[in-house]
Amino acid sequence: MSKASKRVLVTGGAGFIGSHSVEQLLASGYNVCVLDNLSTGKLTNLPHHDGLTFIKGDVCDLQAVKDAMQGASYCLHLAAQVSVVRSVEDPSSSAQQNILGCINVMQAAHEAGVNKLVYASSAAVYGNPRHLPIAETSTVCPLSPYGLEKWVDEQYAALFHTLYGLPSLGLRYFNVFGPRQDPKSPYAGVISKFFDCLIRKTSPTVFGDGRQTRDFIFVKDVARANIAALTSSHQGVCNVATGNRVDLLALLSLLHGVTGNYLPAVHLPSRDEDIRDSQGDTQRSRAWLDIQPQWTLNEGLKALYTATSETHAA
Structure with missing residues (x-):
């Protein structure tokens, strides 16, 4: 069967x-079918392409998911409430989207007989690691309802494989950044927030001392991992990371160099739900997905700066 005859529900x-x-x-x-309720997604993010179909719908609506899943050979499940902060503020709503929504996708994928379900998990499941x-x-x-929700999803995926034979692979994303990450959202990633502040020539906010470290991975490398996972023979969970880490003050220094705006950070108290240090081991992703990140942090920052500058100029 050619790729053109294979349909992927995203x-x-x-x-x-x-x-x-x-x-x-x-x-x-x-061929791709997109199911999105457009609560945070945008139609302008999608290309015009003959092989693309769009359906407006919510993963919390089981029938809508079943309808969209018909004829799909693969499913890439990315619909979620993605904010750690919001999950703390409204755990019930967050769990509805991230647990019930994921179960609906798994049930529909099983009933439709898809070849593989790949779903977004998160490094948030680890909490504060003992070792890096x-x-x-x-x-x-x-440390947060969001992290717990993602771990629960992984348990459901394992159970669906045991009970129904549904093949799945959960990808534990580390800190993803890149174009189209909305900096205006109060739950945006730190890099998009920092960039937005520096372009507007205002001081970025850092929670805590700024020495907390993160493993930042460019979104195009994450997309490559998603696609590789669809046809991987492996099941279970797999990190999607670079294997490197940088602290937030060093990150801000890199952003100063990229933007040419040297504005100091404003420090606020640290947040209980924030993880201190994060760095992913990439041995499994290299072995299971046969890929390695192609973008360095600095290359990704430059690409994001170009895209962000164009957005501000528009």
């Missing part, structure tokens, strides 16, 4: 990671 496909994944799927010759880098076998101890 839930949340109009969002940040989803739209980049859709672009790469289409470029690889797949963090391997998939590390202790799971989430």
Whole structure:
């Protein structure tokens, strides 16, 4: 069966990671159906392409998911409530989207007989790690409802495989950044927030001392991992990371160099739900997905700066 005859359902496909994944799927010759409620995604994120179908719908609506899943060979489940902060503020709503929505996708995928379900998990499942880098076998101890929700999704995926034979692979994303990550959202990633502040020539906000470290991975590398996972023979969970880490003050220094705006950070108290240090072990992703990140942090920052500057100029 050719790629052109294979259909991939991408839930949340109009969002940040989803739209980049859709672009790469289409470029690889797949037909793509996007299911998105447009609560955070945007139709403008999606390309005009004969191989693309869009359905407005919510993963919390089981029938809508079943309808969209019909004829799909693969499913990439990215629709989610992605904010740690929001999950703390409204855990009930967050769980509805991230647990019930994921179960609906798994049920629909099983009933439709898809070849593989790939779903977004998160490094948030680990909490504060005892050792770095963090391997998939590390202790799971989430600090937020969001992290717990993602871990619950992983347990459901394992159970669906045991009960129904549904093949799945959960990708534990570390800190993803890149174009189309909305800096105006109060729940945006730190890099998009920093960039937006520096371009507007206002001081960025740092919670705590700024020495907390993160493993930042460019969104196009994440999209490559998503697509590789669809046809991987492996099941379970897999980190999607670079294997490197940088602290937030060093990150801000890099952003100063990229933007040419040297504005000091404003420090606020640290937040209980924030993880201190994060760095992913990439051995499994190299072995299971046969890929390595192609973008360095600085290359990704420059690409994001170009895209962000164009947005501000528009």
